[in-house]
Amino acid sequence: MTPATAGAVSAAQAHSAHNYHPLPVVVAEAEGAWMTDIEGRRYLDMLAGYSALNFGHGNRRLIEAAKAQLDRVTLTSRAFYHDRFADFCTRLAALCGMEAVLPMNTGAEAVETAVKTARKWGYRVKGVPEGMAKIVVAGNNFHGRTTTIVSFSTDHEARADYGPYTPGFDIVPYGDLTSLREALTDNTVAVLLEPVQGEAGVIVPPEGYLPGVRELTRERGVLFIADEIQSGLGRTGRTFACEHEGVVPDMYVLGKALGGGVVPVSAVVSSWPVLGVFRPGEHGSTFGGNPLACAVALEVIGLLESGEFQRRATELGHRLHHALGLLAEEGDAVRAVRGRGLWAGVDVDPSYGTGREISERLMERGVLVKDTHSSTIRLAPPLVISEEDLDWGLARLREVLSRRP
Template sequence: MSTTENAIASAEAHSAHNYHPLPVVVATADGAWMTDVEGRRYLDMLAGYSALNFGHGNRRLIDAAKAQLERVTLTSRAFHHDRFADFCTRLAELCGMEMVLPMNTGAEAVETAVKTARKWGYRVKGVPDGMAKIIVAADNFHGRTTTIISFSTDHEARADFGPYTPGFEIVPYGDLTALREAMTENTVAVLLEPIQGEAGVLVPPPGYLSGVRELTRERDVLFIADEIQSGLGRTGKTFACEHEGVVPDMYILGKALGGGVVPVSAVVSSAAVLGVYRAGEHGSTFGGNPLACAVALEVIAMLDTGEYQQRAAELGEHLHQELGLLVGGGAVEAVRGRGLWAGVDIDPGRGTGREISERLMDRRVLVKDTHGSTIRIAPPLVISKEDLDWGLEQLREVLRG
């Protein structure tokens, strides 16, 4: 057996089969490229589902992590540390908000947002105890904890994990009328992805996000934007909500906030919302640790320049122009997305999304499928135009075959 085959066989034997990875075993990575254990190079067109917006081994982020590793890595929130206040201040400023509640993973941040909205509903809005409702969208993906899958419409995510957590109302994504009709006096929040990533990079109809913002203001309901995948430069702006000039009541951030170095997530909101917490009501041992704050501070500094947002906008325009040329030729049925983020619906007659991903892997390009014959394209924002074009040419070659 080859080194790759041995590694895959060992993983299959000794790890739970909760993922179905492509049969590639990565050993090193730099920028937009990864190298496997056999020395083969692959163009990364997935970027860890946006966790690697700034590329693999970004020198600024690695240096920030190394410097902090020599100082202090963990205190827990039992004590203050000298990176925490700066991190919270700078992230709040980036978001145009006032307060930050740091966690580790995206799912933790979503759980935190759910808890925050409920507590705000009881403490501030005056919803009767135990009656708070949160409205979510069908085909959402916010994580896989027990509470989060309770409001998922994905059978694979839900099956055999009940009983499910109550308190959620599901409405069609992009439908303002359905959202309005679902609201009651006990509605405390609307939780949405500004662009639905796992569903196939679904962009809502024009005016939807601004309509949600107007409606939630009218009804004294929090608008929570899950920007874990869409935020921090991916769509050509710092936040996807900005494409409609919308500022939600709460941002949920993760993935790229840790720069692909450490897991970092956060809920960012106003003092009126996050101020409902008292000591001991919520927390995380690793949330807001010194190493995480040091890396995230460097991420924020990089975003402050606007360089990465501009790069995503310019290369994204080129990406969508090139992908658009494939539609209608019998191989690609539709393309959606914003910035350096696209969902590509392949004609099922050409293969499933998994099969297309495997054929691209054979041509040294790594993407991932979702829902039937859809593949997602989301390269690191540092990718060169030449590498992007090479990757697109491999896709064209696969589709010709």
């Protein structure tokens, strides 16, 4: 670490809570799939803000949309209508093949909104006795970090020391339809799942699992809520990861890429029989659906409507997984590779280093990734990355894993 970088890192740590452990790189500029630090060194971004930057850094369409809106109006609160709101809700609902949109800001807010929606629907529509609603979730999930959400996390680091925990959730193994079937009761109002578990290490469920969830929830009169905050909006090669198995949930939870890496934008999208349970004053957000957010998100929707980014994720995803497959075959450094589209989790043999150590060695070679669960690294470059840059980044990974340290 150079003195300039060390000084910037030390200054950041001096007055910032240590709830993150960033890699020691201090970014000053970024464009497309590349970031530049305060000393002018360039790094290939292979994380893309956990899919928040699906369309790359500084995407011109998104930046221009934001600039134009900044000169008009940025915030009204939902006390009033504004002229971007109707178009945003209409087009997002159409993109999802649904009817109604409830906009929020962050992914965790959208998940909280989905939980509240499901419970209210359970009481008002399904007829569950007051205070008895249950939501089934999967082990190793990641849906955010609010008190309620960590209450149904199985990750000790995410959950420890935040009790007392919110009741009303049943946890079953991810990918296990038998356990899910046994967990459903007359008081179950929803099943909340990630179609691909991102934070767990890009875990793709067994074939037939999502259709099975859809069938079970229909049979039992339960809402199927798909958290597509990381997996959605082009990342897996489809607009939504659920589409890979022809599944349409009752509710989508969206975030991250919906704001294009410019502003936080999230939303719950569903049908009127579900979102219609809300009445004025029962739920809200000062910034949710603000004009600036809607303007940027409308451009994101336009990018997705073209289909270009879904095609890129599919084509580049084949290239990514082919290269990782070869790497796994050639030696003992890679224990497993998982993923879908331009998204992969790579389990590294601990003798080659922890996920953090692998990430640091890649950083030294100009590639930025993030570890999870000790020995796994995640690869999720922006969908705008070129074939040449993708190959270059994967070559650096090959170098790092070519021999034990």
